[in-house]
Amino acid sequence: MGGQLEIAGSDGPQRCSFCSNEAAGPCASCERPVCGDCCTLTEGGVRTWAICLECDRKKGRSLSGAWGSFGLFLAAILVILAAAVAAMAWTASP
Ligand SMILES: [Zn+2]
Ligand SMILES: [Zn+2]
Numbered sequence: 003m004g005g006q007l008e009i010a011g012s013d014g015p016q017r018c019s020f021c022s023n024e025a026a027g028p029c030a031s032c033e034r035p036v037c038g039d040c041c042t043l044t045e046g047g048v049r050t051w052a053i054c055l056e057c058d059r060k061k062g063r064s065l066s067g068a069w070g071s072f073g074l075f076l077a078a079i080l081v082i083l084a085a086a087v088a089a090m091a092w093t094a095s096p
Contacts (some may be wrong), residue, residue: 020055030052031061 016025018037019067030044041052052060079086 027052028058031057 016035017023018025018040019034020036020040023037023039026038026041027036028034029036029041030053032054034054034056036052036054041054042058043053044053046057
């Protein structure tokens with residue numbers, strides 16, 4: 003039992019994987035250690051999760067991501083409306 007499970011140089015606190023600060027805790031998604039500056043808190047239901055910058059970017063939890071899906075939603079509605087109007091015009095004309 004000679005401390006083989008220890009990570010190399012693990013004296014002292016865990017380091018953030020994005021900067022050299024001391025890690026505050028693991029990312030809720032990828033479990034990389036992150037500090038308070040390099041993570042965003044997300045309110046996903048009951049608990050507050052800390053998500054690292056990398057996962058935050060991937061998931062697009064940002065405002066631009068929300069607006070992107072909203073734009074897609076609007077575009078889909080427009081396409082459906084246009085199709086409906088075209089179908090009505092086609093069936094109305096003899
Ligand atoms: Zn950091
Ligand atoms: Zn992460």
